[in-house]
Amino acid sequence: MLTSSRRQRIDDLAAGGGAPDAGVSLAVSAWRRLRRSPLFLVGAAIIGVFVVMALLAPWLAQHDPALRLLDDQVSRARNEIPPAQPGHPLGGDQQGRDLYSRMLLGSQQTLLVAVLATVIGLGGGLVLGTLAGAIGGWVDSVVMRLVDVMLSIPSLLLAVSVGALFARQTQFTVILAVAIVQIPIFARLLRGSMLAQRASDHVLAARALGVRRRAIVFRHMLPNSLGPVVVQSTLVLAIAIIDAAALSFLGLGAADDSVPEWGQMLGRAQDVIDSHPQLAFWPAGAIITVALGFTLVGESLRDALDPKNRR
Amino acid sequence: MALLEVDDLSVVFTRKGEQPVVAVDGVSFDVDPGQTVGLVGESGCGKSVTALAIMGLLPRRGVRVSGSVRFDGTELLGLPAAAMRDRRGRDLGMVFQDPLSSLNPVVPIGLQITEVLERHRRTPRKKAMVQAGDLLTRVGIPDPRRRLDEYPHQLSGGMRQRALIAMALACRPKLLLADEPTTALDVTIQAQILALLAELVRAGDTDLGDTDLGDTALVMITHDLGVVAGLCDEVNVLYGGRVVERGPRHPLFAAPHHPYTVGLLASVPRLDGPRGQRLSPIRGSVSDNIPWTSGCAFAPRCPNVLGACTSVTPEMEFGPDERLLRCHNPVPAPQEVRA
Ligand SMILES: Nc1ncnc2c1ncn2[C@@H]1O[C@H](COP(=O)(O)OP(=O)(O)OP(=O)(O)O)[C@@H](O)[C@H]1O
Ligand SMILES: [Mg+2]
Numbered sequence: 001m002l003t004s005s006r007r008q009r010i011d012d013l014a015a016g017g018g019a020p021d022a023g024v025s026l027a028v029s030a031w032r033r034l035r036r037s038p039l040f041l042v043g044a045a046i047i048g049v050f051v052v053m054a055l056l057a058p059w060l061a062q063h064d065p066a067l068r069l070l071d072d073q074v075s076r077a078r079n080e081i082p083p084a085q086p087g088h089p090l091g092g093d094q095q096g097r098d099l100y101s102r103m104l105l106g107s108q109q110t111l112l113v114a115v116l117a118t119v120i121g122l123g124g125g126l127v128l129g130t131l132a133g134a135i136g137g138w139v140d141s142v143v144m145r146l147v148d149v150m151l152s153i154p155s156l157l158l159a160v161s162v163g164a165l166f167a168r169q170t171q172f173t174v175i176l177a178v179a180i181v182q183i184p185i186f187a188r189l190l191r192g193s194m195l196a197q198r199a200s201d202h203v204l205a206a207r208a209l210g211v212r213r214r215a216i217v218f219r220h221m222l223p224n225s226l227g228p229v230v231v232q233s234t235l236v237l238a239i240a241i242i243d244a245a246a247l248s249f250l251g252l253g254a255a256d257d258s259v260p261e262w263g264q265m266l267g268r269a270q271d272v273i274d275s276h277p278q279l280a281f282w283p284a285g286a287i288i289t290v291a292l293g294f295t296l297v298g299e300s301l302r303d304a305l306d307p308k309n310r311r
Numbered sequence: 312m313a314l315l316e317v318d319d320l321s322v323v324f325t326r327k328g329e330q331p332v333v334a335v336d337g338v339s340f341d342v343d344p345g346q347t348v349g350l351v352g353e354s355g356c357g358k359s360v361t362a363l364a365i366m367g368l369l370p371r372r373g374v375r376v377s378g379s380v381r382f383d384g385t386e387l388l389g390l391p392a393a394a395m396r397d398r399r400g401r402d403l404g405m406v407f408q409d410p411l412s413s414l415n416p417v418v419p420i421g422l423q424i425t426e427v428l429e430r431h432r433r434t435p436r437k438k439a440m441v442q443a444g445d446l447l448t449r450v451g452i453p454d455p456r457r458r459l460d461e462y463p464h465q466l467s468g469g470m471r472q473r474a475l476i477a478m479a480l481a482c483r484p485k486l487l488l489a490d491e492p493t494t495a496l497d498v499t500i501q502a503q504i505l506a507l508l509a510e511l512v513r514a515g516d517t518d519l520g521d522t523d524l525g526d527t528a529l530v531m532i533t534h535d536l537g538v539v540a541g542l543c544d545e546v547n548v549l550y551g552g553r554v555v556e557r558g559p560r561h562p563l564f565a566a567p568h569h570p571y572t573v574g575l576l577a578s579v580p581r582l583d584g585p586r587g588q589r590l591s592p593i594r595g596s597v598s599d600n601i602p603w604t605s606g607c608a609f610a611p612r613c614p615n616v617l618g619a620c621t622s623v624t625p626e627m628e629f630g631p632d633e634r635l636l637r638c639h640n641p642v643p644a645p646q647e648v649r650a
Contacts (some may be wrong), residue, residue, distance in 0.1 A: 201412035208366055208407075208425045209478060210400035219426075223417045 014192025043296025125186020133194025
């Protein structure tokens, strides 16, 4: 039941993109509406700060995130972790490394996780969805059966299972696990809008001109099917960050923590969360804020692109 | 020899778990080279499906097509998909009802025209773009260089239809099928588009070189008798998926013999008719039809109905004025009524 409602949601999204007058005019009017939407502006501002932070992190961070600068203030026996102090505005972590620098540089890895996982999920979904939507017939049946099986597994469970397949967890296995969960969603979404396009007037008109099948798919169907996929990508950026954090929290994060990542930092903070909540607070707060930013942008993009909201 | 010979064409939509729908039920008509032929009939009588069947654009699954469509001596039904694709846009063109939704919204007009030229003539992109500009000029779009780079939504409805006509005629097909090409347009624009079509299909001018158009046969599909009256050499009146009356335009309009044609003409408002004359719509609706196998499909709505009409299927026969008629009890010519 849960899974069928999930499938329904994906299909509804796909149908939204099949508007006959989608495309440039829609994009233009969508942009006009976006500019005036406060939710979009807030989301875009959050993402802007996040991206700038990631880009400038090497210069903003005063310390090497891997150096145990405050090691002398750490005592496992007495449960002591370096507090905030001059030069270290957020204090240190369990290993005496500067938390402020780790937070700044962690934004790079988190951005990388979000973008790579989305790109891989999107790429896989594009291939499968295009195959199913363009060829149809038994290819469609096989691909969609596979997709439905994957969708019927709760997404976090699937990510955990994929993550656990690898003997040694690295940042890349986390990205892969998070991405694979998104593939069926993108595939189903794209297939839905491709099918709507296949039945559209302009595809019929192109066929009436003798246009070849490949050109029909790649010039006439695919570009007009991407609207819902673009919206979904924005939302997946948020989902990927949260899922990656969840994997770390469950012990499936990257084993090596010399290169900081927010999800991983949050995962490591578990042991000391009672005595030193600040170690969890900063990465968790950052993750939630950034995920909110992507979600706000994604949702307002979806509303703006929905032909029903057109004025 | 006729350019297009449609013989006993039937199209049945079969869907699992549903009654089959007979959309076209044995349509036959010919089109000579350069001739303009009208297909008229009310909504749902199978005009569009006939055109799609000729173009080979019906879905393969869930559709049964039978009969024969010969084009230039070649049987088109059952032709391999690739061979049919080569002919579409090159030998046969089609223009649809809604110009906005018939254009790809994310591709500039110019590229949509060159696509056809590159596909069928292997014209290089640059040269094709020049030809596309000439074509736009030819179909009456001002400032074509600028329009080439514009997207469909930036054009007016009339210009979009002109652009679509340019695409359909880009490779100089011998036959153009126009399916209600003016229905979605303003009345003034309608007249312009019809005038353009009439001009384009007439014997061509040669001063435009490669983009010279003309001498194209036109099948005009419409429910608007005014369009037919202004444009067509021959008229086929369709009812319930079959041709019920066929003849040259003038005699057919002056003296319709099939009761359905008479009804169609009587339901059109006329400026030159007597003042205060009442419009008389045909009674009943298409849903009252009986199948052709058990008589005449129009019988339940026909004012001239006889006993035979509900038991014997009428055949296509020569009536008065060299008219082809499918009727047991045709309406006599007006002068005979007066006499
Ligand atoms: N894909 C389809 N599946 C089932 N039935 C169909 C399909 N397409 C058309 N029909 C049926 O075929 C019949 C003829 O349709 P067609 O579109 O040819 O009518 P038309 O004469 O073009 O009417 P209009 O003037 O409204 O365009 C209709 O009764 C319609 O319901
Ligand atoms: Mg129609």
